[in-house]
Amino acid sequence: MEYKNVLTTCPFCGTGCGFFLQVLDGKIVGVLPDKKHPVSQGSLCVKGWNAHGFIYHEDRLKSPLIRRNGKLVEASWDEAIELVATRLGEIKAKHGPDSIALLASAKATNEENYLFQKFGRAVIGTNNIDHCARL
Amino acid sequence: MTNSFPDLEEAQVILITGSNTTEQHPIIATRLIKLQDKGAKIIVIDPRYTQIAQIADIYLRQKPGTDLAWFNGLMHVILRDNLANQDFIKERTEGFEELKAKVADYTPERVEEITGIPAEKLVEVAHLYAKAERSAIFYCMGITQHTTGVQHVWQCANLAMLTGHIGRPGTGVNPLRGQNNVQGACDMGGLPNVFPAYQPVTKDDAREKFQQAWGVEKLPAEVGMTIMEMMHGLENGKVKAMWVMGENPSLSDPDINHVNKALQAAEFLIVQDVFLSETAQLAHVVLPAASYAEKDGTFSNTERRVQRVRKAIEPLYGSKSDMEIICLVARKMGARGFDFETPQQVMAEINQLTPSYGGITYERLEELGALIWPCPNGEHPGTPFLHKDKFARGLGLFHAIDHQPPAEEPDEEYPFILTTGRIMFHYHTGTMTRRIEKLDREVPTCVIEINPADASRIGLNGKNKVRLQSRRGELIAEAKTTERVDPGVVFMPFHFVEAAANILTNPALDPVAKIPEYKVCAVRVELAE
Amino acid sequence: MDQRLEALLQTIQKVLPDVDGIIGLKVNAAGHIAPHLFRKEAPAELDGLAIWPKYPTPDTLRLIQKAHPGAKLGMVVRGCEERGVVEMFKHAQVDLSNISLIGLQCTREEAEFCRCAKPYTAHAKLTVGEPIEGVPDPVTEGFLAKTREERLEYWKEQLVRCIKCYGCRNVCPQCFCNVCALEDEKWVGTGWLPMPLPPMYHLVRSMHMTAKCVACRECEEVCPADIPMAIQYRLIAGDVKEMFGYETGVSMDEKPPQLLVLAEGEFERTGLPH
Numbered sequence: 001m002e003y004k005n006v007l008t009t010c011p012f013c014g015t016g017c018g019f020f021l022q023v024l025d026g027k028i029v030g031v032l033p034d035k036k037h038p039v040s041q042g043s044l045c046v047k048g049w050n051a052h053g054f055i056y057h058e059d060r061l062k063s064p065l066i067r068r069n070g071k072l073v074e075a076s077w078d079e080a081i082e083l084v085a086t087r088l089g090e091i092k093a094k095h096g097p098d099s100i101a102l103l104a105s106a107k108a109t110n111e112e113n114y115l116f117q118k119f120g121r122a123v124i125g126t127n128n129i130d131h132c133a134r135l
Numbered sequence: 136m137t138n139s140f141p142d143l144e145e146a147q148v149i150l151i152t153g154s155n156t157t158e159q160h161p162i163i164a165t166r167l168i169k170l171q172d173k174g175a176k177i178i179v180i181d182p183r184y185t186q187i188a189q190i191a192d193i194y195l196r197q198k199p200g201t202d203l204a205w206f207n208g209l210m211h212v213i214l215r216d217n218l219a220n221q222d223f224i225k226e227r228t229e230g231f232e233e234l235k236a237k238v239a240d241y242t243p244e245r246v247e248e249i250t251g252i253p254a255e256k257l258v259e260v261a262h263l264y265a266k267a268e269r270s271a272i273f274y275c276m277g278i279t280q281h282t283t284g285v286q287h288v289w290q291c292a293n294l295a296m297l298t299g300h301i302g303r304p305g306t307g308v309n310p311l312r313g314q315n316n317v318q319g320a321c322d323m324g325g326l327p328n329v330f331p332a333y334q335p336v337t338k339d340d341a342r343e344k345f346q347q348a349w350g351v352e353k354l355p356a357e358v359g360m361t362i363m364e365m366m367h368g369l370e371n372g373k374v375k376a377m378w379v380m381g382e383n384p385s386l387s388d389p390d391i392n393h394v395n396k397a398l399q400a401a402e403f404l405i406v407q408d409v410f411l412s413e414t415a416q417l418a419h420v421v422l423p424a425a426s427y428a429e430k431d432g433t434f435s436n437t438e439r440r441v442q443r444v445r446k447a448i449e450p451l452y453g454s455k456s457d458m459e460i461i462c463l464v465a466r467k468m469g470a471r472g473f474d475f476e477t478p479q480q481v482m483a484e485i486n487q488l489t490p491s492y493g494g495i496t497y498e499r500l501e502e503l504g505a506l507i508w509p510c511p512n513g514e515h516p517g518t519p520f521l522h523k524d525k526f527a528r529g530l531g532l533f534h535a536i537d538h539q540p541p542a543e544e545p546d547e548e549y550p551f552i553l554t555t556g557r558i559m560f561h562y563h564t565g566t567m568t569r570r571i572e573k574l575d576r577e578v579p580t581c582v583i584e585i586n587p588a589d590a591s592r593i594g595l596n597g598k599n600k601v602r603l604q605s606r607r608g609e610l611i612a613e614a615k616t617t618e619r620v621d622p623g624v625v626f627m628p629f630h631f632v633e634a635a636a637n638i639l640t641n642p643a644l645d646p647v648a649k650i651p652e653y654k655v656c657a658v659r660v661e662l663a664e
Numbered sequence: 665m666d667q668r669l670e671a672l673l674q675t676i677q678k679v680l681p682d683v684d685g686i687i688g689l690k691v692n693a694a695g696h697i698a699p700h701l702f703r704k705e706a707p708a709e710l711d712g713l714a715i716w717p718k719y720p721t722p723d724t725l726r727l728i729q730k731a732h733p734g735a736k737l738g739m740v741v742r743g744c745e746e747r748g749v750v751e752m753f754k755h756a757q758v759d760l761s762n763i764s765l766i767g768l769q770c771t772r773e774e775a776e777f778c779r780c781a782k783p784y785t786a787h788a789k790l791t792v793g794e795p796i797e798g799v800p801d802p803v804t805e806g807f808l809a810k811t812r813e814e815r816l817e818y819w820k821e822q823l824v825r826c827i828k829c830y831g832c833r834n835v836c837p838q839c840f841c842n843v844c845a846l847e848d849e850k851w852v853g854t855g856w857l858p859m860p861l862p863p864m865y866h867l868v869r870s871m872h873m874t875a876k877c878v879a880c881r882e883c884e885e886v887c888p889a890d891i892p893m894a895i896q897y898r899l900i901a902g903d904v905k906e907m908f909g910y911e912t913g914v915s916m917d918e919k920p921p922q923l924l925v926l927a928e929g930e931f932e933r934t935g936l937p938h
Contacts, residue, residue, distance in 0.1 A: 001684055001732050003724065005698035006447040009434045011427040012562045014312035015160045016436025020698045021428055021447040022724075024731055028428055028447055033831070033886055035717040036696045038505065039140055039436065042717075043888035045161035046574065046829045047562060052428065053571030055451070059410050061423030062452040072411075072421060077455070077463075080420055084378075085467035087403045087419075091376045097355065101365040101374045104325030105381035105457070106314035109432025109444055110492075111481035112457040113316070113323035114331060115473070116380055119461050121324075122349040123470040127336050127359030128374070131325045133317050134280070134362070134650035135387045157857055161827045165888035168825055172890075186858045190824060504694035559827070559857055573830075576847065578855040 001025065005032060011107065012047045015039060019048055028052045088124065097125035104131040137307035138271065138520040139438040139507055140166060145305030148263055148270040150178045152202070153277020153287075153654075157186040158559040160275075160311050160437075167273070176267075178260050180205065180252075181277060182554060183584075183626060184619045193260055199552050199624060200541035200655040201250040203283060205257065206290035207538065208246030210238040210297055212261035219265070220299030227526070228296050230533035237535035249538055251621075265298045269305035276313060276556070280653040282542045284645040289534040296531045302522040312437035314563070319435035322491065322508070327359030331489040348488055349472055361649040362388065363642065369397040376403040380457055381424060385413035386564040386635055389642040389651040390607045407460055412566050413632055424457050425450035432458075432478045433500070435508070439518075441495050442505045541655040542643035549605060549657035551589070551625050555636040556653075558628045565630040581612045581634035584626040585660065590616040593661055600663040603627070605656055608638035611663045625660055629653075666715075668768070672740065672792045673713050675766055679738045679790070680704050683764060686738035687724050689714040699724040715740075715768060720882045722748035722837035726757050738764045744778070744880035746785045747913025748837035751878055754920055757840050769793035778881045779803060779894075787916065804895045823863045825889035832883035832893060833869065838876040845872065870896045875904045875920045878912045 005020035017040030020032040031052050035042035064080035065072040075083075091099055102120040104113045113131075120129045140163070149167050156164035164187050171177060171192070179191040188194040197205055213219050214235060224231050243254035264270045272295055278287040291308045292301075300306040312318050324331040334341040342354045360368055362384060368374030377398070388394045398404060398417045406415040407422035415421045429450040435441045450456060455463075458478060465473035475481050479497045486493055491509040499506060499513065507517040522531075545552055560577040561568040568574045583601060595601065601614045603625070612627065612634035620626050629636035641656040676686055681704060690700035691714035699719045702709055722745055728735065741749065746765060752758045767788030775783035776799050784795035810818060833839045833846055845851050845868050852865045859865055870893075877897035884894050904910050908921040 001701070001703070001728070001735060003685075003687075003699075003701035003728050005690075005700065006445050007443070007692060007696050007698070008427065008445045008447065009315070009436075009442045011315050011567070013160055014314055014317060014437035015162050016315070016434065016438070016440055016442055017162050018442065018696070022699075022727070023447050024727060026448060029727055032698060032719065033835075034696055034698070035719070035885065039438075039440065040162050041166075043162055043165065043886055044829060044831060045827060045888065046560060046577070047568060048162075049829055049831060049834055050571045050573045053573060054409075054567045055426050055428050057410070057570045059570060060452050061409065061411060061415075061421065061454065064423060065411075065418075065421035067419045072416075072418070077453075080422060081460075081463045081467050084405055084420055084422075084464050088376060088378075088464070089468055091403060095375050098359070099373065099375040101360060101368065101377045103362065103365075103377065103379040103382045103384065104320050104323075106317035106320045107381045107427075108320070108457045109316065109430070109478060110319040110323050110435060110441070110485065111432050111478040112380070112461065113320045113325045114481060114485050114489075115458055115461045115465075115475070117324040117331070118349060118472070119465050119470070121330070121336075121345070121354055122351045122472065123465050123468055125353075125355055127327050127355050127357065128365060128368075129325055129359055130327050130362045130365065131317075131320045132314070132362070132382050132384070132387055133321055133326070134648060135653075157827055161829070162888055165825065165827060165890075169890055186824070186827075189858060501693050504696065558855070560855060573847075576854065582855075 007034060010044070010048045010051055012051065017044055017048050019044055019051065021052060028055055092124060098128060100124050100126055101128040104129055106131055106133065136309040136438050137301060137522055138304070138309055139440065142304035142519055143271055143309070144170065146170065146175055146269050146271040147305070148176050148178065148267040149273065150180070150264055150270065151187060151273045152180040153279070154273055154275035154311055155181070155183065155185045155187070155556060156273065156275070156311065159313065159557055161559065163311060176263060178263065182621065182624060193256065193263070195252045195256055195260065196621060197250040197252050198621070199554050200281065201538065202278065202281070202287050203290060203536055204241065204246050204249040204538040205252055206294060207238045207241035207536070208243055208257050209261045209264070209294060210234070211241045212243060212258050213265045213297055214238065216262065218262065219297050223296065223299030228531040228533055230535070233535040234293060234533040237537065264294070269303065270298065270300040271306050271309060273309045273311060275311045277654055279310070279648070279650055281655065282643050282645050282652045283539055284650045285647040286534070286536045290536060292531070293533050296533065302520070302524070304520060307520060310437070315436070316434040318437060318439060319433070319441070322435055322489070323485070327361055331485065332491045345488065363644060363649060363651070366394050366397040369400050375401070376405070377401050378405040379414055380407050383412040383414045383564040383566060385417065386632055386637065387629070389637055389640040389653065391635055391637040392608050393642065407457060408566070409454070410566050410570070412564065422460055423452065423454040424460065425454045429454070430456040430458070430478070433482065438507060440505045440507045441492070441500065443500050542652050543641050543655065543657045545623065545657045549659050551623060551658045551660050553603065553605065553639055553656050553658040554624060554626050554654045555629050555640060556626065557630065561628065561630040563630065569630070581628060581631035583612050583614045584617050584620050585614050586618065586620050586622040586624070587616045588622045589660070590614070595662060602661050602663040603639055604659045605639040605641070607640070610634045610638050625658065668793045669713065669715055672715065672766070672768060673710060675790055675792055676702065676710065676713065676738070676740070679764055679766065683736045683738045685735070686740065687721055687728070688740040689719060701728065716774065718742060718745070720748070720835050720837050720880065721745050722752055722758070725749060725763070726752060726840065729758055733759070734762065736762045738766055740766045740768050741785060741788060742768050742770055743782050743784045743786070744780065744878055746787055747878035748880060750787065750913045750916060751838055751876060751920070752840070753916070754923070755840070764790070767791035769795045772796055772799065775799045780879065782879070786914065801898065803892050804898050807895050819863070820861065822891045823866055824858045826859060826865065826891060827888060828857060828859060828865065829888060831886040831888070835882045835886045837880065837882070838873070838878065866893060869893070870900060873897045874900050875908070875910055875922055876912065877901055
């Protein structure tokens with residue numbers, strides 16, 4: 001029996017409200033606002049209150065998918081990573097680094113965005129990196 | 136934002152434009168509204184009579200796409216009535232004479248003709264904003280998503296500098312960033328022209344610094360492609376492969392019929408996401424990503440406040456964090472410098488290379504809760520408001536700007552202006568929110584807003600559906616009649632794949648920021664049955 | 665360390681060996697506080713024991729008990745939280761047979777923050793701190809000083825600010841229905857802000873707080889718009905006391921009147937005082 005509250009930051013808009021994810025026996029069971037939070041001051045909007053609502057959704061991707069004969073079929077992580085690395089390497093070799101483009105994400109963390117642009121610039125060798133900042 | 140929420144509590148006048156704050160940034164809206172109780176005045180200038188417009192002390196409704204004109208009108212009145220802050224203009228700015236000459240032509244009467252804002256109301260707002268000791272401007276995508284988006288932002292800065300409402304608590308120019316970490320994605324160099332902390336890829340010393348840090352011989356020196364250019368590149372064969380991390384351009388970009396054709400043309404499309412998004416359905420490889428609740432990290436909000444994201448549970452259903460996926464691919468390609476086990480280790484590297492994040496460590500975040508950049512070192516307390524004694528470029532530069540019409544105006548064939556946006560209960564392309572039952576029940580599908588006068592003119596009553604057509608495409612959706620929009624204007628949210636607003640929108644871009652004109656395009660509206 | 669916190673810590677340490685866990689509040693390094701289940705397997709966590717700001721812990725008990733019906737638990741309760749668990753018990757939401765309540769008496773400052781009439785516990789065997797008298801509620805008094813017309817205007821002004829976050833419902837320890845009337849389109853329209861008048865959301869919620877509200881004021885605290893909705897609940901609680909002689913949280917075995925009505929048929933109306 002374990003119940004704890006994990007403080008995190010809302011994944012929806014740019015306000016940056018803080019809330020706790022209530023975790024009971026390793027499962028997220030709800031959201032609680034953070035009364036001491038400098039931005040949200042103990043409040044949340046309807047999206048924040050329901051920010052746990054999609055985490056266990058049945059539509060979650062459950063395995064890497066690879067397109068074979070026009071259809072996306074399940075594959076292992078090893079296969080998928082191998083394919084990505086090989087194809088990116090081939091395309092870079094054949095068409096040059098600028099034939100590859102990367103969309104970073106306003107939903108991902110700072111650390112992930114940092115690594116993604118580092119990958120694009122240092123490994124692929126292109127500045128074709130953008131994200132939906134304008135959308 | 137130039138300022139942050141705690142100091143903005145001191146604002147006496149709050150000018151909100153192009154922001155449906157209540158629905159896009161609900162907790163910012165309620166914080167601002169509560170300031171009314173302390174005597175602050177709220178002014179809303181927006182084509183839609185939104186909730187915050189209803190609560191505002193003054194509401195002005197402009198015709199979509201006429202913002203440059205009313206900004207000039209406000210500045211005209213401020214100069215005419217001697218309300219400008221001459222000391223600030225003299226000490227902190229340049230280009231004032233050009234601005235003065237430009238706005239001289241924009242009398243309130245002329246501005247009324249262009250924008251539809253009553254002349255006397257414009258004067259009232261100019262006085263209210265300029266005379267207060269502390270006035271703050273808030274804007275959102277209603278200001279930026281125009282072919283003149285950058286000029287709109289300059290106008291916000293013009294207005295703030297003209298009155299000296301910047302560089303102090305309770306003032307400033309405060310863009311409300313739309314996505315939880317759009318600020319951070321920009322800060323981290325998720326852009327074609329800059330490394331982290333906006334260090335230009337075109338600058339030799341910046342490249343040298345990163346070459347050395349990353350152990351690579353030569354980093355590319357040319358500015359890369361923006362999203363829209365990537366899409367064109369896919370179509371014309373310049374771009375062969377695309378890796379999309381947690382975005383859904385298939386629904387979020389303008390003129391999506393065109394975007395989808397481009398994505399389908401990709402030789403190799405990698406999409407990593409939590410769900411099989413519309414974009415993922417087109418991919419060659421789909422990688423299941425962990426959600427925010429399943430990983431550690433940081434997000435940077437609209438105030439530049441860097442806060443922790445904490446792992447509440449282990450990654451579900453065999454998914455992996457975006458960090459792990461990137462590192463796996465990089466290592467598989469033989470790259471060095473991707474041996475990270477925790478985001479904390481990545482942040483340590485960010486600290487070294489990103490001056491504004493230099494002092495933002497996990498240890499300090501644990502202790503302080505959050506830090507607002509610029510925070511150059513481990514002793515620095517962070518920077519709640521910018522431009523205190525000087526601007527980034529030294530003197531603040533006024534830009535003199537004429538009114539220009541939007542790229543596409545209504546005509547006989549397409550007589551309505553379509554403006555798009557979000558609603559309270561959904562988020563962006565709905566990948567997450569449409570799967571949350573409590574949100575979905577509020578608004579299960581797309582509903583267009585149309586003025587009752589227009590509705591009766593096209594014969595709309597009760598439950599009819601409408602067909603919207605633009606030069607790019609057409610769709611059918613439910614409609615609600617409401618005075619929230621003016622006659623001649625229809626609003627629609629872009630969350631819904633079954634009536635995807637971006638089938639209609641105009642991919643015309645601002646020439647500088649490359650932002651599409653989502654807020655104005657011409658459409659035809661008729662009964663669907 | 666605060667004297668009351670020190671005393672609470674000692675009481676918890678005394679109780680902990682005999683239970684599976686104790687529900688209380690825990691603070692992190694940056695001062696953020698949330699409910700927590702303290703367990704003997706992790707005694708160091710008690711270093712983070714905290715008491716303010718309070719959180720809706722009755723709901724924490726309900727969550728944990730649902731997953732662990734037989735668990736032997738301790739729980740730190742203030743007056744309002746005790747009233748919360750007592751009413752939940754009467755509505756069969758929690759089982760109190762295995763629960764040791766540790767009463768934490770509120771300070772005057774805390775009571776004033778909550779405009780609380782009863783800042784003390786009534787049932788907990790173990791208590792910490794000295795009970796104090798209730799304090800006045802200037803917000804409700806100010807409301808009562810208004811004319812009928814002014815009251816209407818007041819609510820209109822307040823309720824147009826509602827952003828329909830459902831926070832007041834979500835945080836309420838007495839809102840545990842599986843089917844919520846606020847999510848029934850017959851009562852409350854969907855998807856539009858501001859919500860139209862008459863303010864069905866808040867009217868329905870007020871009615872549903874009848875003989876249920878325990879005056880913890882969590883609803884007002886989470887409200888992003890600072891709507892003082894507890895005024896309504898407090899006035900209704902006054903009516904319930906006057907008409908039915910019922911007060912929430914006072915007695916363990918006195919059934920709430922709405923349950924009584926169901927058992928004995930229609931209650932005779934005696935006229936509404938307000």
